Amino acid sequence: MFGMLLQRVLLRLPDRPGSLGRVTMLMGRLGVDIHQVRVLARDGAHATDEFVVAVPGPVVGGCLVELLEEVEDVRVLGTWPVEESDDEWWPTPEKKAAPA
Numbered sequence: 001m002f003g004m005l006l007q008r009v010l011l012r013l014p015d016r017p018g019s020l021g022r023v024t025m026l027m028g029r030l031g032v033d034i035h036q037v038r039v040l041a042r043d044g045a046h047a048t049d050e051f052v053v054a055v056p057g058p059v060v061g062g063c064l065v066e067l068l069e070e071v072e073d074v075r076v077l078g079t080w081p082v083e084e085s086d087d088e089w090w091p092t093p094e095k096k097a098a099p100a
Contacts, residue, residue: 003056003057004033004054004055004056004057005054005055005056005057005058005061005081006035006052006053006054006055006081006082006083007052007053007054007055007061007064007079007080007081007082008050008051008052008053008079008080008081008082009050009051009052009053009064009068009076009078009079010040010048010049010050010051010076010077010078010079011023011048011049011050011051011068011074011075011076011077012046012047012048012074012075012077013046013047013049013071013073013074013075014045014046014047014072014073014074015042015043015044015045015046015047019047019073019074020037020047020049022071022072022074023049023068023071023074024037026067026068026071027051027053030056030060030064030067031056031060032053032054032055032056032060032064033053033054033056034051034052034053035052035053035054036050036051036052037049037050037051038050048077052082064079065079
């Protein structure tokens with residue numbers, strides 16, 4: 001993952017078909033690698049989703065918030081860096097398994 005910046009992105013988006021697809025399509029076009037998506041809350045009108053993504057360098061990282069907020073009714077609630085050693089962002093069975 002050389003040159004990729006690992007970030008957590010918290011979004012509020014409409015809770016309707018296609019909203020998540022528009023967000024992920026934009027990320028893909030920017031070369032953003034989605035590692036994990038979690039739906040944190042839903043109220044019937046909106047959903048709050050948390051992404052862990054690898055962003056290809058500071059240029060894309062610098063404009064990611066602006067571009068995501070251009071997607072209809074999407075609001076970025078926050079972004080922050082994630083350390084690769086931070087097991088909380090990706091608790092896979094391999095990371096939880098005890099050594100043999």
